[in-house]
Amino acid sequence: MTDNRVIQWHYADPEMAIQSANVIGRLLQAGYEAYWVGGCVRDEYMRRPVHDMDITTSARPEKTCALFQRVVPTGIKHGTVTVLMNGQAFEVTTYRVESGYEDHRHPTEVAFVSDVNQDLTRRDFTMNAMARGLDGTWVDPFNGRRDIDQSIIRCVGQARVRFREDALRMVRCIRFASVFGFSIAHNTWRGIIAERDTFSWIAMERIRSEFDKIITGPSPLAGFEMFIRSGLYARMKSPFPYTGHDQRIMDAIPCVPDQHVSVRWALVLLACGITAEAANPLLRAWTFSNKQRAAILDLLVFQEKSLTDAPGAEVDNDQLGWIQSVLTYGDEAAERWLIMQRSLMAAGAHTVSKEQLQLMERWLHEMPVRSLKDLSITGSELLHAMSMRGGPWLGTLLNQLLHKVATGKMNNDRESLIEEAKRVLRDYEGT
Structure with a gap:
């Protein structure tokens, strides 16, 4: 359980923060290391809303499963399980390193490690390679807080290596820069240019999801211009x-x-x-x-x-x-x-x-009406009132009635609609 030494979260849902602290506390009591990691740590530091709280730990996935009553093995082969705690769900991932990105997206090999710093080394950008302990301890080996303070998106380690591992990171880099109003570090931008041909490996669904976030963000023009300037737009599976x-x-x-x-x-x-x-x-x-x-x-x-x-x-x-x-x-x-x-x-x-x-x-x-459902009579009711069988003519007739009501040429009441329908049919039969 939590105690007075637990850090206070100001931008996360209070119940989510409490339950995530309980998860970390139970891992610590069992003799393992555990930290909040990634986006939640970044967003709290940036004073942005925290939407989910991921946890990294030295405990192997089977050990984590044994500690909690309700666990979903969402990615157990890669060290990730989802712990359900009092209505809250938390991804808990074992410290790991990755290799063998044959499709420029997913690692083919995952090895569990015992050092949180090694785990942070595999992450994309310095601002996402930070962890926070239950007592407020920071683990920030790549100066993510400094880069946030200077409004810079910077890759962890060599940018070309990070983008070669996962080409989606290139558009994520642009998305973060656009949404946060940050600039992209020179070497990171050069990495995008050097590795942009690998972008064709990425599924359009993932690219569109990132671009949706750019389009709905506070600076969509900046994101669009970076996307064009980078040349990524021409290297998608379906080029722009x-x-x-x-x-x-x-x-x-x-x-x-x-x-x-x-x-x-x-x-x-x-x-x-x-x-x-x-x-x-x-x-x-x-x-x-x-x-x-x-x-x-x-x-x-x-x-x-x-x-x-x-x-x-x-x-x-x-x-x-x-x-x-x-x-x-x-x-x-x-x-x-x-x-x-x-x-x-x-x-x-x-x-x-x-x-x-x-x-x-x-x-x-x-x-007065905007669609057929607004008319005071349905197609089946009209057929019954006129003792007729349906056919393609019915749809045409209903749309004619809709147009007349919408333009104010007749009232939207059942009797008027039936009488007008009969008149239209009489005129049609008389031609």
Whole structure:
């Protein structure tokens, strides 16, 4: 259990900190060494939120398993087990060294060691190669705190060796520099340039995950520019077809709230002149989910439509065109497109006027229905009321009803919808 000598964590969930201290305490009582290590130590020192707390120990994985009631052998061959303690989960890893990175990503050989300093030697960057003891003792053999104080990302040991071991570290380096606002040490940057051809070994899913963090971070432009300058963009399994970018559109990205990642991605593609048609296979190759891909593509199509369908002289026609776009692509896509336009406007790269944008926002707010589910009657109810069998015609009819209600040409009540449906069919049969 913990005692008064335990260090106080200020940026971690209190319960998580207590339970992780209990894990370390039990390992210490059994005669082993144990420390908090890596990201949690770094983030606490940087006064950033701590999201998880990893532990490193001299205890072999089977010894760790024997000490705790609930353990999941998540990576026991490589020395990692997950200890479950009072609703909290902690990765506990035996001190180890690694070798034989044949795929430039995963070690083929792992050897357990007894010295925490040896374990820290295998880690990527100095700021992540720090450990902290239960009593507050620091283990910082590569001056990670100094590099944090100087806002520098620096590899542990030789940068080329670190990147050759795990090529994903190159984009992680850029991500850390972008998110933290740090610079990259000269020798570390030279290591990226020297080893960038190994980047093609890395799965697109892992790269996209890192780039999502860059895009949603506080300085996405810095991360994007480093990614381009490094040449990594051309060395992915599915290369980014970069030939240049519109800086004004790129400047709009930080204006987008970071939770709207699809809007930020759409702006990156838009700034690089990548059309919706060209973006579709790229987003598939970059392992975006179908939902994410559709959200980004809808924004690009929306934008392309707004450029080709210039506002007309009559407000009524503009409103009808806008309503049809909302019905075609969905209100969520319309909301995200409006967010994108506000961001472009803030960066001086807008394609619609402020007045037109305000009208579109008002029109969207005033729409009585936005999709078929908002109609006061379903397809099956309509068939029953008309004593008819279904067919392709039903979908067409429902969309006609939706458009009329959305544009205010008829009320959204059951009887009106049935009567209008009967009228449309009579007119159709009479032609």
